[in-house]
Amino acid sequence: MKLITLTVFAALVACASCTDKADRSDKPEGGGSSVTHVTEPNDAIDQKLMVALSQAKNFHHKAKVYMSDGDTASAIASVREILSLRFPPNAPEAEDVRNDARALLARLLVGQGQLDEAMNVVKEGLGSSRESFFTANLYTVKGEIHEARAQLLDATDKAKAVEERHAAIESFDASNKIDKKLQDQLLEPR
């Protein structure tokens, strides 16, 4: 009986070492996991997107607090932070959130009399290829900037002021055109 017990024990020890080797050779390099992960397509909402949206939200609330205190410069700085947030690549929300932040930033800059800087911010956003309600909003803000410029030119250069007002009308028209197009698309039966 002792002989049988010893034989079984020896076999267990020998095969346990074989098992270890087999496991190591089976696992992919870098360590494998036996947990099954369901991989989602690249367009799934993920943690990176939620973190970026949350950060943008906080910067917006921060800017609101600064604006309520009359600290426009700090509000502008807070909104600019949104433009430098890192979103997942190709996330459509990233473009929408940034364009909305650009519209707010441009309005704040207009309030500070920084019309050229405001126009640069708007044009940067309009450079994106996709039409959205947010780009339409940017066109609206662009029109407001042209209006502000026209008011400044009324006293010095009437002709340029008229040009700015025409540009403003064109911007508002562009905004309306995009809005209508998108609304029609949304109303189309799928």
Add this chain to the structure above:
Amino acid sequence: MATKRDDDDILTGSVPSPEDEATPAERAHAKTFADLVDKTLAGRTPPAMSADDRALLEVATVIRAAAGNAELATAKRDALVESALRQAIGGKAVKSGAVTPIAKARARRAPWIIAGASMVVAAAAILLWFAAPRRVHVVDHVIDHAPAALQDNWKSRPADPLIGPISRDHAGDASARLDTIFADRLDGYRELRMRGGH
């Protein structure tokens, strides 16, 4: 003539002459020893006896065996004959208390052999189960490369349907719009997490 003392010390005492008349003590001693020998041959050896008697008894037993007259007890002899006859006609041998057949001795090992073999088989099964390659890893990779279908609200997507047209009066309400977008995406993200996704 041997004295009583001599008779009690038979190994070192003086040897009486063959013509000497036996003393009553010698006769009594001889009778006692004769009874002892008879009882021993009958299988009823007393549990205790003197060292001298034991030595004499052993000598007597050897002499009797050497003379070839040793016989089994009647009962034992009958049992052996009966057993031999039964085996000759194909029956089982009668059990004998003194002799253990070889086949019976082997038969006693059978349970241990079966138990040992069962242990070996069980150990081998356990080892094979542990040593089997982990196919789970292969399955992992297959699933990893299979994109799962997603509901629309689980996808990263444009916020236009959620926000709608932005009126000029609300052009600066970016914070409120972002709150709406965040809440919507959080709902989708939670659903995705609860079903075992990211």
